[in-house]
Amino acid sequence: MATCPGCALLCDDIEVIVENNRIKETKNACRRGAARIKGCINRLEPKIAQKPSDIESAVRKAAEILGNAKSPMLFGWSNSTCEAQVKGIQLAKKLGAIIDDTSSFCQGLLIEKLLQKKFRTCTLEEVRNKADVLVYWGSDAQDSEPRHLSRFSYFPRGESRQRGYEEDRIAIAIDVRESNTAKICKGHFYRIQPKGDREFILALIDALSGKVPAYEPKKILELASILKKAEYGVIFAGIGLTYSIKDDFDILVALADKIPNFHIMPMVGHYNMRGFNENLFKETGFVNRVKFDGKVVHDNRYSIVEALREKSIDALLVAGSDPLSSLPRSLVRHLASIRVICIDPCVTMTSKIATVTIPCAVSGVESGGTAVRMDGKIIELSKIIESDYPTDEELLSRLMGAL
Amino acid sequence: MGIDVGKFLKNPEYEIKITTYRDIFQVEAQECDRFGKDYEKLSACIVMSKNDMAKMGLKPGDRVKVTNNNGSIVVEVRESKRDEPGGVAFMVNSPWSNVLVSEESGGRGIPEFKNITAKISLVKEETTTLESLMEYFRKLQ
Numbered sequence: 068m069a070t071c072p073g074c075a076l077l078c079d080d081i082e083v084i085v086e087n088n089r090i091k092e093t094k095n096a097c098r099r100g101a102a103r104i105k106g107c108i109n110r111l112e113p114k115i116a117q118k119p120s121d122i123e124s125a126v127r128k129a130a131e132i133l134g135n136a137k138s139p140m141l142f143g144w145s146n147s148t149c150e151a152q153v154k155g156i157q158l159a160k161k162l163g164a165i166i167d168d169t170s171s172f173c174q175g176l177l178i179e180k181l182l183q184k185k186f187r188t189c190t191l192e193e194v195r196n197k198a199d200v201l202v203y204w205g206s207d208a209q210d211s212e213p214r215h216l217s218r219f220s221y222f223p224r225g226e227s228r229q230r231g232y233e234e235d236r237i238a239i240a241i242d243v244r245e246s247n248t249a250k251i252c253k254g255h256f257y258r259i260q261p262k263g264d265r266e267f268i269l270a271l272i273d274a275l276s277g278k279v280p281a282y283e284p285k286k287i288l289e290l291a292s293i294l295k296k297a298e299y300g301v302i303f304a305g306i307g308l309t310y311s312i313k314d315d316f317d318i319l320v321a322l323a324d325k326i327p328n329f330h331i332m333p334m335v336g337h338y339n340m341r342g343f344n345e346n347l348f349k350e351t352g353f354v355n356r357v358k359f360d361g362k363v364v365h366d367n368r369y370s371i372v373e374a375l376r377e378k379s380i381d382a383l384l385v386a387g388s389d390p391l392s393s394l395p396r397s398l399v400r401h402l403a404s405i406r407v408i409c410i411d412p413c414v415t416m417t418s419k420i421a422t423v424t425i426p427c428a429v430s431g432v433e434s435g436g437t438a439v440r441m442d443g444k445i446i447e448l449s450k451i452i453e454s455d456y457p458t459d460e461e462l463l464s465r466l467m468g469a470l
Numbered sequence: 471m472g473i474d475v476g477k478f479l480k481n482p483e484y485e486i487k488i489t490t491y492r493d494i495f496q497v498e499a500q501e502c503d504r505f506g507k508d509y510e511k512l513s514a515c516i517v518m519s520k521n522d523m524a525k526m527g528l529k530p531g532d533r534v535k536v537t538n539n540n541g542s543i544v545v546e547v548r549e550s551k552r553d554e555p556g557g558v559a560f561m562v563n564s565p566w567s568n569v570l571v572s573e574e575s576g577g578r579g580i581p582e583f584k585n586i587t588a589k590i591s592l593v594k595e596e597t598t599t600l601e602s603l604m605e606y607f608r609k610l611q
């Protein structure tokens with residue numbers, strides 16, 4: 068059995084059929100996972116100034132760029148193993164650089180609160196064994212973490228939920244869009260307006276406090292009554308919710324306080340985003356947006372978004388991410404005028420404009436390591452096939468050595 | 471042959487709110503080949519309610535220009551299979567939708583990926599390709 072590095076569920080029940088060191092077929096994986104395991108068709112090649120080179124020269128050039136930069140930033144990390152992330156943090160320390168990851172514009176704030184123990188959370192095994200009320204809030208798990216409902220939450224039998232979804236579990240979706248997850252939550256889909264989450268939470272808090280909510284009273288009172296009756300409830304908080312309430316997480320915590328049987332679990336897409344958050348938290352007390360400046364400085368200015376907007380960085384190392392594809396175009400324009408180093412298994416939009424590109428093995432397919440599942444459990448990654456590509460951890464070590 | 475007056479008339483423009491979402495088929499296509507035709511086809515589109523499409527005189531498969539202060543793209547219209555009340559259109563999160571997202575984040579580091587306002591109008595142009603999005607960056611270099 069292999070572990071899938073397709074998303075932060077890190078499904079460890081994947082059967083892979085290998086023929087002549089090539090992946091022929093996968094069993095049990097979802098479409099997203101199967102595609103990740105089979106790999107991309109365009110592998111990255113070592114290049115300097117977009118001209119073919121070799122890995123050793125590319126690493127040396129990358130070290131030269133980072134060593135000479137006045138304000139370097141190391142970014143990405145949510146598709147890297149814990150071992151590579153730790154190396155990345157060491158590299159940032161050595162360089163006095165800024166380090167940030169994709170959680171910075173995703174679930175970082177919520178994970179930081181979780182690691183600070185600001186709310187109750189639980190494991191996915193607890194969800195499977197005990198949960199009877201599941202709230203997918205701003206989260207379309209069916210498309211982002213596709214086996215969430217089938218492996219852990221709605222469909223499976225669990226110790227105290229022997230009748231699964233037919234009788235023992237209620238799934239609820241609160242979303243702007245009737246997502247594929249909302250489709251499954253038959254009769255329990257609550258449509259909200261874009262940025263309407265705050266209003267919805269406040270109305271729900273009112274209803275749970277015995278007041279008549281100002282907003283859609285009938286529906287909100289009905290939902291409050293389901294939540295109150297839950298024996299073991301979980302709110303799966305997706306980026307729809309996170310983006311909408313921004314840094315106003317206290318209202319979510321206030322809601323959780325009203326329903327003591329509930330737990331909150333941030334839904335994480337990239338397979339090891341939580342790993343990076345935990346590794347940086349251990350080192351600095353923060354999950355992202357850190358500058359090593361003799362001491363640890365945490366500031367929103369050190370987020371990838373603000374650093375690009377303020378044009379405050381002059382070199383960027385990107386590990387396992389594609390900011391040119393995933394960030395607003397108006398923002399990533401700045402990347403065209405600074406030196407970018409890309410470490411990735413595949414050609415990306417960012418690698419196409421990078422000064423230096425360094426190919427690495429696909430972690431969890433061509434190399435092993437560890438990663439942190441969305442609920443905090445440490446999972447071993449599998450090495451399924453042999454590869455000549457160095458791991459991202461190894462490349463970062465070499466880069467540090469070349470400084 | 472008469473003059474095709476329609477050619478000189480600008481198609482009406484409508485205000486539209488757009489929110490982004492994830493689609494497993496598009497994610498699968500991205501994993502396999504982010505420069506491939508499948509990824510482009512699954513990304514360069516906008517999903518709208520039947521009501522909104524009727525109001526704006528759009529049919530499935532039409533191409534529309536979606537424009538705001540941040541940029542402009544041409545994408546294909548798809549009709550939502552859901553019973554949508556309208557007022558909000560949906561685009562899968564991609565380099566296409568990111569053309570329309572503002573860099574402003576109020577200093578918080580999180581752009582408004584899911585809360586885009588734009589103008590939409592019917593056009594005859596081809597949909598924006600990933601190559602042309604790349605060309606934009608190459609020209610800046």
Ligand code: SF4
Pocket residue numbers: 071072073074075076077078095096097098099100101212213214215
């Ligand atoms: S749900 Fe996630 S971890 Fe599981 S098979 Fe799909 S992509 Fe892989």
